[in-house]
């Protein structure tokens with residue numbers, strides 16, 4: 001079994017298996033059409049959600065199997081919810097719903113200014129009891145880290161504990177990871193890929209372009 005790699009404190013990189021590299025090769029390819037982009041991104045998203053669930057704490061539970069045979073198992077006792085950073089983060093909601101039946105999902109609308117790449121917060125709608133939950137924060141791209149950090153700020157203002165936030169992310173730039181970790185060292189980042197750097201427009205290199213456009217529009 002391949003084990004996720006801890007790259008920095010609280011940065012968990014999915015195992016770079018041949019399968020995962022194959023999936024990324026499809027979504028990174030600039031000639032890939034939207035249907036395949038969505039299908040293969042969804043497969044990666046599912047892996048990220050599964051790894052997020054792996055990170056949650058459990059308590060030992062003794063289960064009675066057929067004939068009363070005991071099995072030493074595990075039970076997750078906490079409550080979780082998802083929070084997507086709109087728009088691109090919404091692409092990750094279905095992967096979470098597929099694993100967690102009737103999971104609550106909040107939304108935070110943050111958009112990067114196209115000229116300055118600085119994030120702007122427009123809207124937030126979160127479960128009332130979010131401070132009692134583990135939160136899977138969903139956004140496929142971590143470039144400068146500005147959007148994700150702004151979203152974490154919103155969650156902390158609502159009383160969520162930093163160690164209960166898991167940021168699920170398809171692709172990260174080292175600059176973004178550093179900014180994010182310097183500010184929020186206790187928030188876990190679970191990512192499928194860490195790229196080389198940001199270009200002059202603050203896009204990830206080699207990256208995959210604009211995730212939201214490729215998933216929803218192009």
Ligand code: PRP
Nearest residue numbers: 087088111112141143144145146147212
């Ligand atoms: C993208 C992406 C992240 C953000 C990452 O969203 O989905 O939210 O940029 O960049 P950062 O780390 O430098 O903040 P964008 O604002 O382009 O909106 P979209 O979701 O509508 O594509």
Ligand code: URA
Nearest residue numbers: 143203204209210211
């Ligand atoms: N947003 C994207 O969709 N891609 C990037 O490379 C950076 C921000």
Ligand code: MG
Nearest residue numbers: 086087088110
């Ligand atoms: Mg966004």
